[in-house]
Amino acid sequence: MISKNQIKLISSLQKKKFRDQHLLFVAEGYKLIFDLLESELENKYIIHTKHADKSDFLKSDKNIEFIECEASDLKKISNLKTPSDVVAVFKIPNSNYEETEINSSLSILLDDVQDPGNLGTIIRIADWFGINHIFCSKNTVDLYNPKVIQATMGALARVKVIYTDLPKLVSKFVSPQFPVYGTFLEGETLYKSDLSTQGFIIMGNEGKGISPELKPLVNKKLFIPNFPTDQATSESLNVSVACSIVCSEFRRHQFQK
Amino acid sequence: MISKNQIKLISSLQKKKFRDQHLLFVAEGYKLIFDLLESELENKYIIHTKHADKSDFLKSDKNIEFIECEASDLKKISNLKTPSDVVAVFKIPNSNYEETEINSSLSILLDDVQDPGNLGTIIRIADWFGINHIFCSKNTVDLYNPKVIQATMGALARVKVIYTDLPKLVSKFVSPQFPVYGTFLEGETLYKSDLSTQGFIIMGNEGKGISPELKPLVNKKLFIPNFPTDQATSESLNVSVACSIVCSEFRRHQFQK
Numbered sequence: 001m002i003s004k005n006q007i008k009l010i011s012s013l014q015k016k017k018f019r020d021q022h023l024l025f026v027a028e029g030y031k032l033i034f035d036l037l038e039s040e041l042e043n044k045y046i047i048h049t050k051h052a053d054k055s056d057f058l059k060s061d062k063n064i065e066f067i068e069c070e071a072s073d074l075k076k077i078s079n080l081k082t083p084s085d086v087v088a089v090f091k092i093p094n095s096n097y098e099e100t101e102i103n104s105s106l107s108i109l110l111d112d113v114q115d116p117g118n119l120g121t122i123i124r125i126a127d128w129f130g131i132n133h134i135f136c137s138k139n140t141v142d143l144y145n146p147k148v149i150q151a152t153m154g155a156l157a158r159v160k161v162i163y164t165d166l167p168k169l170v171s172k173f174v175s176p177q178f179p180v181y182g183t184f185l186e187g188e189t190l191y192k193s194d195l196s197t198q199g200f201i202i203m204g205n206e207g208k209g210i211s212p213e214l215k216p217l218v219n220k221k222l223f224i225p226n227f228p229t230d231q232a233t234s235e236s237l238n239v240s241v242a243c244s245i246v247c248s249e250f251r252r253h254q255f256q257k
Numbered sequence: 258m259i260s261k262n263q264i265k266l267i268s269s270l271q272k273k274k275f276r277d278q279h280l281l282f283v284a285e286g287y288k289l290i291f292d293l294l295e296s297e298l299e300n301k302y303i304i305h306t307k308h309a310d311k312s313d314f315l316k317s318d319k320n321i322e323f324i325e326c327e328a329s330d331l332k333k334i335s336n337l338k339t340p341s342d343v344v345a346v347f348k349i350p351n352s353n354y355e356e357t358e359i360n361s362s363l364s365i366l367l368d369d370v371q372d373p374g375n376l377g378t379i380i381r382i383a384d385w386f387g388i389n390h391i392f393c394s395k396n397t398v399d400l401y402n403p404k405v406i407q408a409t410m411g412a413l414a415r416v417k418v419i420y421t422d423l424p425k426l427v428s429k430f431v432s433p434q435f436p437v438y439g440t441f442l443e444g445e446t447l448y449k450s451d452l453s454t455q456g457f458i459i460m461g462n463e464g465k466g467i468s469p470e471l472k473p474l475v476n477k478k479l480f481i482p483n484f485p486t487d488q489a490t491s492e493s494l495n496v497s498v499a500c501s502i503v504c505s506e507f508r509r510h511q512f513q514k
Contacts, residue, residue, distance in 0.1 A: 117374065124491045124494065124495060124498075125494065127490050128491055128494055129484045130483070130488060130490070153491060154491065155491045158489065158490070189512075191509045224385075224505065225512060226385045226386065227387040227508040231387060233387070233412075234385055234411065237382065240498060241378060241501040244501055244502055248481065248502040248506070249509075252448045255448050255482060
């Protein structure tokens with residue numbers, strides 16, 4: 001059975017301070033936990049009520065510690081309005097990357113994206129379009145925020161998310177063969193742009209866009225054209241929507257080849 | 258000054274039941290209210306604190322009734338965590354459409370979309386891509402839900418949202434010249450599809466997709482290809498993300514012509 005200390009520890013993981021201290025995060029629900037068990041992430045334990053169906057978890061080749069608890073305890077540790085029967089605790093991994101892998105592929109850079117739902121959705125978009133790395137500025141919403149984890153719907157099992165100093169990262173990789181893309185109202189029409197199979201795609205903050213430090217480092221400015229181009233429209237698209245349109249267009253180019 | 262009855266009425270508009278009864282809805286914040294004042298929507302009144310800046314509203318050619326209130330009262334009627342200085346009440350319009358307009362353009366159909374953020378985001382996407390009509394099934398989240406209204410960010414000023422029986426609507430319009438599109442895992446690759454300049458684009462419920470009643474009415478099944486196609490990926494894209502990729506691709510076709 002679960003101990004009071006474990007309940008206290010897991011509840012504390014709702015706050016970034018304690019996630020950073022213990023290097024642990026929480027994932028809830030059968031599908032999400034199952035997907036994360038399939039990844040390289042290290043599972044600490046799975047808390048479950050006596051009604052839980054553990055069969056899928058038992059298929060994992062990982063050595064899982066199961067801890068039973070009362071439904072009332074599960075409610076205490078859950079971040080969901082309607083808790084499932086299962087809550088898993090995973091270790092926060094070290095974030096590292098292979099330079100050669102970055103040099104030969106597309107990565108997404110998130111410059112202070114604030115909304116947990118947007119980060120979760122963008123991880124799903126990256127997963128769908130085979131983009132294996134997302135680099136986040138230090139001020140981007142925390143990946144291990146329970147709302148982000150739930151919004152990724154398991155895509156996190158396949159996409160690496162790394163927090164780092166973005167201007168430094170861009171300066172390190174940018175080259176004539178490795179373009180840095182960003183969306184701007186004064187950019188080139190996305191549909192008519194030359195899109196590479198490697199490079200960085202920068203998505204800016206929901207309100208402020210790409211920061212003044214990163215802007216001068218973008219060497220391929222793109223614009224998603226509104227339609228018809230001469231008609232009044234919304235001032236901007238949501239950041240995850242813009243990200244999805246841009247990623248789809250990059251992959252369409254490769255698809256045609 | 259605002260009366261207690263007015264505070265009670267406006268607070269009640271958070272619930273659909275009272276919005277339906279009074280045929281009124283609430284919009285908050287300078288930018289959103291200004292955009293809606295520019296539209297055909299009829300404004301009932303604008304509630305504001307004494308610190309509010311009414312200058313932009315006064316430029317409107319509408320005859321606006323301003324009602325001053327204390328900040329504490331504004332907090333009571335606001336749906337936002339951090340209320341602005343201004344809250345407007347608008348009349349819910351009759352929803353009607355011109356058949357000839359529908360016949361000659363693209364419209365989006367939402368089949369039981371449940372999340373207020375998704376509906377708001379899809380209205381912004383429609384606005385961006387010049388899609389003037391969104392038809393919603395009766396079980397789609399209510400447009401006048403404060404979360405939807407705030408998420409539209411003013412796009413509602415240019416996009417008509419109409420609740421109706423979708424199978425009936427589709428049966429009325431479908432023809433060899435008027436295709437009905439939907440996204441399915443077994444659909445044709447979006448990037449290689451023949452996309453029309455008129456027709457319906459159906460987006461399904463977040464969990465269940467397109468309903469069994471509508472599915473047989475879709476005569477052009479589309480699929481947004483994941484990349485690379487042979488790699489494991491997320492099971493699906495978020496509905497507003499899928500909607501944005503599809504709409505962008507429709508408009509790219511017209512852009513090239």
